[in-house]
Amino acid sequence: MGQLIPLTPAELDELSDQFAWALSTRETPVIVPGEAILGIEAIAAGVAARGRTILNIVTGPYGEQFGDWLSRGGSHVVELRTPYDDVVAVAAVAEAIERHHPCAVAFVQAEAVTGGSNPTQALLDLARQNNLITIVDAVSAIGAEPVLMDEWAMDFVAVGAQKALSGSNGISAVGISARGWEFLSRNASAPRHSALSLLDLKRASGEAEPVPANIPVLEARAVIKAFHQIQTEGIASVNHRHQLAAASTLAGIKSLGLKAWQRQESACSPLVTTVRLRQGEPIIRQSRGILAPGDGELYGKLLRVNHFGSQASLKSVEKAIGTLAGLLNAAQPEVAIHAVRKVWLASNDS
Numbered sequence: 211m212g213q214l215i216p217l218t219p220a221e222l223d224e225l226s227d228q229f230a231w232a233l234s235t236r237e238t239p240v241i242v243p244g245e246a247i248l249g250i251e252a253i254a255a256g257v258a259a260r261g262r263t264i265l266n267i268v269t270g271p272y273g274e275q276f277g278d279w280l281s282r283g284g285s286h287v288v289e290l291r292t293p294y295d296d297v298v299a300v301a302a303v304a305e306a307i308e309r310h311h312p313c314a315v316a317f318v319q320a321e322a323v324t325g326g327s328n329p330t331q332a333l334l335d336l337a338r339q340n341n342l343i344t345i346v347d348a349v350s351a352i353g354a355e356p357v358l359m360d361e362w363a364m365d366f367v368a369v370g371a372q373k374a375l376s377g378s379n380g381i382s383a384v385g386i387s388a389r390g391w392e393f394l395s396r397n398a399s400a401p402r403h404s405a406l407s408l409l410d411l412k413r414a415s416g417e418a419e420p421v422p423a424n425i426p427v428l429e430a431r432a433v434i435k436a437f438h439q440i441q442t443e444g445i446a447s448v449n450h451r452h453q454l455a456a457a458s459t460l461a462g463i464k465s466l467g468l469k470a471w472q473r474q475e476s477a478c479s480p481l482v483t484t485v486r487l488r489q490g491e492p493i494i495r496q497s498r499g500i501l502a503p504g505d506g507e508l509y510g511k512l513l514r515v516n517h518f519g520s521q522a523s524l525k526s527v528e529k530a531i532g533t534l535a536g537l538l539n540a541a542q543p544e545v546a547i548h549a550v551r552k553v554w555l556a557s558n559d560s
């Protein structure tokens with residue numbers, strides 16, 4: 211067995227630069243020594259406090275969990291919930307801000323479980339007009355759609371490499387603005403000397419600083435490698451590939467007489483396409499390739515087509531639509547495959 215070579219400060223700097231690049235930020239992201247959900251819980255723990263009213267938008271299960279963590283930290287949580295087949299309306303958020311005067315707003319940019327993407331830029335504009343701290347779970351968005359931390363003025367944004375970036379899930383990052391750091395350090399009940407402490411995870415700068423002992427070495431190297439591939443392809447191309455996968459999947463399901471689970475087609479996420487099931491339509495119990503049953507309460511109501519990462523490809527989408535056609539006993543599966551191909555190839559030429 212080979213000897214494990216410790217991570218060098220240069221490698222950690224590279225990883226940090228890569229996450230900053232993906233977030234289009236000049237800030238130095240916090241490297242979180244675990245999967246993305248740890249960074250999300252750390253944000254909740256760091257911002258929550260008695261006396262702080264936080265507007266939490268719930269469009270899927272991750273948002274619901276986030277609200278529980280905010281409450282645990284003593285915050286007054288105002289929940290704005292949509293049915294899981296819809297995304298949030300900006301007007302509803304404006305109304306909630308006017309009524310409850312929160313100091314911060316939290317939401318999930320793209321929902322992997324429901325296949326919806328929230329109107330992120332508009333929500334962030336609204337938050338900025340009201341001088342609110344913004345907290346965004348962009349784990350499923352990063353790579354599939356733009357996440358422009360500085361331009362859009364995100365204060366806290368959690369990301370991981372394991373969805374659209376085809377990376378590993380063992381290390382992740384939280385981008386934090388100067389305002390965000392101030393909001394954390396002003397919070398006397400933010401955890402310190404804890405795995406949930408962003409203030410402690412913040413890496414001291416300076417060349418002489420050693421690599422913190424909590425960084426998982428192999429995961430760090432795997433994510434650095436995944437980023438090399440993404441940087442070679444270009445983030446805009448990676449986004450485009452996900453858009454094509456979603457558009458061609460939608461064409462395929464429509465050709466099979468099905469429709470999207472999301473009520474508004476414009477809200478369909480480029481990461482995952484969710485397919486609405488009516489009674490009597492096939493329910494798979496286990497994943498078949500990138501075709502998967504609904505999670506939890508969505509089981510039996512929808513199917514997911516997980517066309518993300520390396521699966522955001524024409525081949526993978528064709529295969530998924532072929533599988534679906536088979537499950538439906540479609541008379542002419544090739545018609546649906548043709549519909550997929552037509553959308554993918556037409557957009558690629560333009």
Ligand SMILES: *Cc1c(COP(=O)(O)O)cnc(C)c1O
Nearest residue numbers: 245246247272318322349350370
């Ligand atoms: C996948 C996902 C997460 C959790 O990421 P893990 O690294 O698997 O913990 C959080 N939020 C959203 C929206 C996700 O899709």
